[in-house]
Amino acid sequence: MSAQIWNRRQLLKTALAASSLPLVPNFAFAATEEDERTAWYRNAKFGMFIHWGPYSLASVEASWPIMRPTPGGISEADYRALPQRFSPTKFDPDAFVDLARTAGQEYMVFTTKHHDGFCMFDSSYTDYKITNAPYGKDIVKMLAEAADKRNMHLGFYYSPPDMHHPDFRDTSKLARDNWNGEPQRSEWPIYLNYMQLQLSELLTRYGPVALIWFDGLNHQEKYDGERFIKLIRSLQPATLVNDRIGVPGDYVTPEQFIPKAIPTKDVHFSAVDQNVQKELKAGIPKPEDFQLWETCMTINNTWAYNMHDHDYKSAQFLIRGLVEVASRGGNFLLNVGPQPDGVIQPEFQERLRAIGDWLAINGEAIYGTTYGPIQGNPAIRTTVKRETVFVHIFDWPASTLELKGFEPKVISAHMLATGQSLKFNQSEQKIEIEVPSTAPDPNATVVALRTL
Numbered sequence: 430m431s432a433q434i435w436n437r438r439q440l441l442k443t444a445l446a447a448s449s450l451p452l453v454p455n456f457a458f459a460a461t462e463e464d465e466r467t468a469w470y471r472n473a474k475f476g477m478f479i480h481w482g483p484y485s486l487a488s489v490e491a492s493w494p495i496m497r498p499t500p501g502g503i504s505e506a507d508y509r510a511l512p513q514r515f516s517p518t519k520f521d522p523d524a525f526v527d528l529a530r531t532a533g534q535e536y537m538v539f540t541t542k543h544h545d546g547f548c549m550f551d552s553s554y555t556d557y558k559i560t561n562a563p564y565g566k567d568i569v570k571m572l573a574e575a576a577d578k579r580n581m582h583l584g585f586y587y588s589p590p591d592m593h594h595p596d597f598r599d600t601s602k603l604a605r606d607n608w609n610g611e612p613q614r615s616e617w618p619i620y621l622n623y624m625q626l627q628l629s630e631l632l633t634r635y636g637p638v639a640l641i642w643f644d645g646l647n648h649q650e651k652y653d654g655e656r657f658i659k660l661i662r663s664l665q666p667a668t669l670v671n672d673r674i675g676v677p678g679d680y681v682t683p684e685q686f687i688p689k690a691i692p693t694k695d696v697h698f699s700a701v702d703q704n705v706q707k708e709l710k711a712g713i714p715k716p717e718d719f720q721l722w723e724t725c726m727t728i729n730n731t732w733a734y735n736m737h738d739h740d741y742k743s744a745q746f747l748i749r750g751l752v753e754v755a756s757r758g759g760n761f762l763l764n765v766g767p768q769p770d771g772v773i774q775p776e777f778q779e780r781l782r783a784i785g786d787w788l789a790i791n792g793e794a795i796y797g798t799t800y801g802p803i804q805g806n807p808a809i810r811t812t813v814k815r816e817t818v819f820v821h822i823f824d825w826p827a828s829t830l831e832l833k834g835f836e837p838k839v840i841s842a843h844m845l846a847t848g849q850s851l852k853f854n855q856s857e858q859k860i861e862i863e864v865p866s867t868a869p870d871p872n873a874t875v876v877a878l879r880t881l
Contacts, residue, residue, distance in 0.1 A: 520771025
């Protein structure tokens with residue numbers, strides 16, 4: 430990393446840390462309407478999701494091979510035996526956090542327990558855990574300590590479904606037969622108590638927990654979500670909670686897609702069903718109607734490490750994805766699946782560093798922003814922070830960038846990539862900005878418009 434990029438990144442981090450809630454024009458949020466609990470999250474915009482467990486040994490997806498087995502796939506017995514040889518001796522928690530920082534990510538979410546029930550922390554309530562595997566160390570503790578040292582927000586993914594626990598389902602059957610759980614059995618309340626004990630461990634042993642990321646799958650109401658929201662609030666009142674335990678949380682979580690319009694509270698948001706797009710309304714919602722949201726996405730096609738999956742999204746695709754998400758007021762949670770030895774594969778690192786390089790120059794147009802005043806223009810995306818509107822240009826114009834329907838009075842314009850001031854002409858409901866003949870940044874060039 431060049432000294433110039435490093436210096437710009439440090440200045441940006443300092444400004445972000447010192448900033449209050451974003452003061453923005455009337456078409457977006459006002460500071461008085463911000464929820465203090467979610468302020469850091471609204472400002473952060475970009476996070477690292479980490480799906481990791483013994484399943485990385487087999488290059489299979491986390492949990493699903495035993496829930497929905499495919500011909501020729503791994504058997505449930507073989508899957509359950511994977512922890513017996515899971516020893517990621519090259520795991521360096523500091524390297525994980527440093528990579529996230531280099532990428533410009535402001536928070537991390539780690540899979541403490543996936544649907545298979547294997548715990549990556551030293552739970553007192555199960556033997557199916559990392560400290561009983563050959564590795565023998567509490568990975569969650571190691572990562573939490575590294576994150577704390579570097580002032581990185583750390584959240585915990587915790588799966589309410591648990592294929593290993595006999596009170597969640599009758600484990601004498603294969604998981605494919607009852608993987609949704611069996612709340613009708615008399616053992617179900619015992620399982621909910623197990624969840625409470627484990628969540629209490631996570632919220633009392635590992636320092637501040639930025640958020641709990643549930644992944645409740647079908648019929649989430651069976652988990653008595655209100656009970657666990659109250660538990661989390663009682664143990665760590667500042668901890669945020671997502672929307673996957675049958676009750677509304679602090680934010681909704683579209684998976685592997687980006688909403689085509691700004692999410693609002695009146696839309697029933699299904700995390701994985703893109704048909705929700707039909708219910709979204711175009712335009713700019715009132716601040717009180719905006720729904721806080723986060724898209725989670727993989728760099729290739731799988732959440733867990735898969736040595737056979739080489740279908741990597743390009744750095745440009747991911748940078749523009751981040752811009753797309755921010756332009757609608759959301760957060761972008763980008764996933765990595767570490768290798769069995771504990772190293773994040775080079776293809777992921779390369780893309781994360783490229784995003785970080787872009788953010789080192791353009792981060793002020795992402796961090797601390799919210800949705801912009803122009804929506805639905807395929808050539809550009811807009812974000813806003815205080816008195817500045819940022820125009821992210823995807824399709825470079827020949828000589829003049831024309832923005833129709835732009836109301837705020839502009840007093841100056843410049844490109845973030847070069848610092849070059851730009852001439853412009855503004856009339857009612859339109860502004861025309863003179864730009865160079867070629868784009869300074871092929872990923873996305875940002876023009877900052879200072880407004881009154």
